Amino acid sequence: AAGAAFDAMAAPAAGFVARDAAAPAPPAGRLHRVDLRVREVQREVAPGVRQKLWTFNGTAPGPVLRGRVGDTFEITLSNDGSVDHGVDFHAGALAPDVPMRPIDPGQRLTYRFTATRAGIWMYHCSTMPMLLHIGNGMYGAVIIDPPALPAVDREYVLVQSELYLGADGAIGDLAKMRAETPDAVVFNGYAAQYAHRPLTATAGDRVRVWVLNAGPSRTSAFHVVGAQFDTVYREGRWELRPSGPGAAQVLDLAPAAGGFVETVLPAPGTYPFVSHVMVDAERGARGAIRAG
């Protein structure tokens, strides 16, 4: 079971469109109704490599949700897949027994939670083995803005995850997941997509990048080449503000941890980003921001 071939240096096809990494604005209103449909889909995850992913709403990661402290989310999960699935939202505090239970194919489930705490929170399938369900695509991010979060010029969201390739067109390889031998480590679901289709900005922009490490198992060490993070927010707290004399080169995130960094891009140019866990950068955990 060697899995699909993966060439970390290959370029995607000419028509390739990268996933939009722009952070969504918080929707108006304080109640957000979200339909999450579990769908099994064929997706390209690296140039020439297709896998059958288990997804929320057809993409891995699933949709990025956003709100403010005090907002309520009403989630309706519909299982249009072929095996049991469920969903666990770290953004809410509630007894998991009923809302996070696995549901059968064809079933649906609705529940509400109020997001009382700021941060970027993981959501993921709650069905065992979670290693497989997360590893096969069932993860996403919820952003709850810290109060008085300043506006910035550009705001992106990157979710890091690992790919353990099964045969072409098949689901991921559980044995590789158990051995922690990923074939690829990616941002927003596709190997090195933003190296080929850079994120955009303008020189002088203050850029905020939200990063969630969905794992399932690798630590992330997010770094932007040519930039320094004068602002770091990590797991619910401000660690650096621009007023201080220090800055950070890395935002380190264990699996299921998240935060954001900010930097002002000093001049026009292309600023690569990586997980500075270099073996993972090599496997696709890289991209770039192009400042015009």
Added chain:
Amino acid sequence: AAGAAFDAMAAPAAGFVARDAAAPAPPAGRLHRVDLRVREVQREVAPGVRQKLWTFNGTAPGPVLRGRVGDTFEITLSNDGSVDHGVDFHAGALAPDVPMRPIDPGQRLTYRFTATRAGIWMYHCSTMPMLLHIGNGMYGAVIIDPPALPAVDREYVLVQSELYLGADGAIGDLAKMRAETPDAVVFNGYAAQYAHRPLTATAGDRVRVWVLNAGPSRTSAFHVVGAQFDTVYREGRWELRPSGPGAAQVLDLAPAAGGFVETVLPAPGTYPFVSHVMVDAERGARGAIRAG
């Protein structure tokens, strides 16, 4: 040398009693005399899997010690094992040459240290190769309360460690330790024991969980499903307090790091916990808190 078989989904026998995870109260008085006897014991570490562990006082982890800033610990180590052992307490600052030296089987050693700094501190055997001595069971925790630590409704201690299984009834497999290929990752010495015998609480309780990562080699990412950590204390400092708007989903701990988290369980139910390094959760780094 495939080692003992390990079935991560197996249940322990009906009579299985999980290790008591309740945090001990700080003892009265300011001088704490502690007898640590190195004992080689046969122990079940997962359902049906027995190993010969090297232990402090017969269990791995060894006893949880507790005190306040300024308390003195007088440790008497007796080596009732068959090879050299010693002990290194991170909770004290002192020249290691004499007190942490390896002692021969049959010997004993007494030394004192004063705990001048708060935190949850690792102790472990100090004899080389430490990878093997820690990997075979010789580790534990000392809690030194931060001044004015608030009382909570429930207080638990979880020590994460890895198991590299040798043959049934034999010591751990050093080659696996050197390859960092653990068979199991566990809290308080037994795979998934609190999944089968949950920790208990009452809905509305503020629960504090002290976590020490004994390693020897894996990072921990402690998470409680359905809960958010409004309080985080990590490696000697408060990182989050309930008064702030943020909270954390993960307490990440490198080997030999420790801290505590607090959460209020919002309703009756069963709240699973894991290391969100999912490959390790799969290998036994999971449990649950049941709130009545």
Added chain:
Amino acid sequence: AAGAAFDAMAAPAAGFVARDAAAPAPPAGRLHRVDLRVREVQREVAPGVRQKLWTFNGTAPGPVLRGRVGDTFEITLSNDGSVDHGVDFHAGALAPDVPMRPIDPGQRLTYRFTATRAGIWMYHCSTMPMLLHIGNGMYGAVIIDPPALPAVDREYVLVQSELYLGADGAIGDLAKMRAETPDAVVFNGYAAQYAHRPLTATAGDRVRVWVLNAGPSRTSAFHVVGAQFDTVYREGRWELRPSGPGAAQVLDLAPAAGGFVETVLPAPGTYPFVSHVMVDAERGARGAIRAG
């Protein structure tokens, strides 16, 4: 391709001289001209093990640079090697396109950056595959002092990195780098050198140790046996000061992260240090401070 043999317990030859780990003083003046020559050299990296390293100025790590917030560095990179190389300084913020480009053997490149932010910053070769260029020796540290950094009695710099041994006298093994199976993990480029040639101090000294984790891929968990860190500075911010009641046992650093710790050595003796990722300590990530 088993690579060179490595005996983690072997002692270096009698005439072995460890790399000087003393932190350099910040040079006078506010403009620092630095010549970095890429040189391919044969070096011993562990007792009896020689590799062909790619280096900045003949050593791995390259020179430790130091300055103050606001200082300008003028870097002249000369490629005296046999393949393309470049250099990325995390200490500066600038568009990477021109200054960090790979240059051919025989070429040179000059650029300036102003260090506007405090911290210990990585520099490394910027040529792809960076996993190989960093893994084969092309990394170093720049210290930018936080304002009002107190004087201490001793100040050291340790750069952690991994060795993936190729054949004796050859470059490192890229396949091992891609499998993250290092043969050795080392401080300042040589396995366990300071275990055999301890750093020196005097009892009662306040010792500051700057640590940069160059990776390329492993997390570091820096710990000094017998000592507690009452001061921790990590990625641009103070995390602990001596005035507080807490202290830390571990400075955890993802690849490309850095900081410093301080401790007062309480009595004469030998204080071992390790990465408490024990599998890496076993592979050479250890040393000692001897206090007279």
